[in-house]
Amino acid sequence: MIQDAEILVVGGGPAGLCAAQAAAETGAKVLVLERDYAPGGQLVKQTHKFFGSEKQRAGERGFQIGEDLLKEIGTNTRIRIMTETTVLGCYEDGVITALRGNKHLKFRPKRLIITTGAAEKFLAFPGNDLPGVYGAGAVQTLMNVAGVKPAERVLMVGSGNIGLIVSYQLKQAGVEIAAIVEAAPRIGGYLVHASKIRRAGIPIMTGWTVKQVLGDGQVEGAVICQLDDKFQRIPETERKVECDVICLAVGLTPLTELCWQAGCEMKFVRELSGHVPVVNDNLETTRSGIYAAGDVTGIEEASSAMVEGRVAGYAAAESLGHSPEIAAQRREEAIGDLRQLRAGPTGGKINAGIEKMKREGGAVHVNLYRYSH
Ligand SMILES: Cc1cc2nc3c(=O)[nH]c(=O)nc-3n(C[C@H](O)[C@H](O)[C@H](O)COP(=O)(O)OP(=O)(O)OC[C@H]3O[C@@H](n4cnc5c(N)ncnc54)[C@H](O)[C@@H]3O)c2cc1C
Incomplete structure (x- = not known):
């Protein structure tokens, strides 16, 4: 049986939750499918x-922002969230398939909003398949969600914000950080995070990388x-580091499989961290009726993911x-908020990426498989 849905949102992260909230606020009925248990x-x-702007809740902790969003959404009867439901397919006739437990579900939404976020990048080196080589997301999940101390001594690879933040959190959890190695000649993350790391006595070694893992099993x-x-590796510079976990924080890439499947026009944009769907100002892809918001449109931050979610939802x-005048006004306001968020120095890279995506992709609507209106 194919279930009808007015607006279907794939992914219940900040972008997806804000998209649902915005759409429901103006009268639409929304179904959110989330693969995780929460x-x-x-x-x-x-x-x-x-960080970010106060309007986008800078100064608050990430998990608190998530809890508040869920509280606000929990009271809205127009929004239904189905957890442990993984969207698998996005078909030419507009049918979306998903797996929940051992049940295969089918939906036919009038509009689709893809907010699937990002996947972690990995590095190739001998021994990278041994237990103890983790992505930073896994280490954070173990430590901050499951309450498990993931290691005694960690070698962190990558000095972007994620590498710096996770190192500091590991240190707070009583884990020793042997060093943070960074292939680039400069630290990638914000100075404020790097300063905290330095004050904690953790060495940040720029121009260094991991060559191989030591260990049996x-x-x-x-x-x-x-x-x-x-x-290129400089010969005879090798050093041994004692550690029981190697944590890779070497970047994220947009999780765009569903956009590819849906036939959206895609572009590789380095500044947006990989292949992204070509979208217009309303975040509609080149497949009419399909929108994309958050990290799936380019790796950025939760603050912008939330605002992008709102733009797409409205x-x-x-x-x-649904309340077209109000929705249009709020959409314009949200577009203004996005511009403001990206106006600072940290927005330069994203703005350049968006320009490139639009210039080279030219957000043209192909209308091949138009969704019902
Ligand atoms: C260590 C770390 C620190 C950060 N610090 C900050 C910070 O200080 N400030 C800030 O603004 N941002 C920060 N960010 C970035 C921020 O977390 C992300 O930019 C933001 O979460 C992106 O939101 P999203 O909704 O696009 O994606 P996500 O939060 O990744 O959500 C995507 C959701 O989609 C679900 N999903 C994916 N595929 C499917 C599928 N096929 N079917 C169903 N569900 C699916 C996922 O399970 C997930 O719940 C940080 C990120 C990390 C990792």
Whole structure:
């Protein structure tokens, strides 16, 4: 049986929850499908205080923002959230398939909002399949969600915000950080995070990388080595590091499988961290009726993911004729909030990426498989 849905949101992270909230606010009925056992996306594991603008809840801890969003949404009868439901397919006739337990479900939404977030990147080196080599997301989940101390001594690879924040949280949990190695000649994350790490006495080694894992059946250490300005290993710079976990924080890439499947036009944009769907200002993809918001449109931050969710939610509701004037006004306000968020120095890279996506992709609506209106 195919179930009808007015607006279907894939993913219950900050972008998905805000999209649902915005669409429901203007009168639409929304179904959110989330593969995890609880909604919240990345927010559930973020115990640190957020940056950004006050309007987007800077100064609050990520998990608290997630809890508040869920509280607000919980009282809205127009929103239904189905957890432990993984969307598998997005078909030409507009049918969406999902797996819940051992049940295969089918939906035919009038509008689809894809907010699937991102996947962690990995590195290739000998021994990277041994137990003890983790992505930073897994370490954060173990530590901040499951309450498990994931290691005694960690080698962190990557000095972006995630590598810096997770290192600090590990230190707070009583885990020793042997070092943070960073292939680039500069620290990637914000100075404020790097300063905290330095004050904690953790060395940040720029121009270094992990060469191989040491250990029989599990991580017992690592060999690190220095890199030249072309990222080539410099011979005879190898050093042994004792550790029981190697944590990779080497970036995220948009999780766009559903956009590809749906036939959305895709572009590789380095500044947005990978292939992204081409979208217009309302975050509608080149497949009419399908919107994308949050990290799936380019790796950024929860603050912008929430505002993007709102833009897509209002736009989808407006296109279905729900309080069109109010929805249009709030959508415009949200677009203004996005511009403001990206106006600072940290927005430069994203703005350049969006420009490139639009210039090279030209957000043209192909209307191949138009959703019902
Ligand atoms: C360590 C760390 C620190 C950070 N610090 C900050 C910060 O200080 N400030 C800030 O603003 N941002 C921060 N961020 C970034 C922020 O967490 C992300 O940008 C934000 O969560 C993106 O929101 P999203 O909704 O697009 O994706 P996500 O939060 O990743 O949510 C996507 C959701 O979609 C679900 N999903 C995926 N595929 C499917 C499918 N096929 N079917 C059903 N469900 C699916 C996932 O389970 C997930 O719940 C940080 C990130 C990390 C990892």
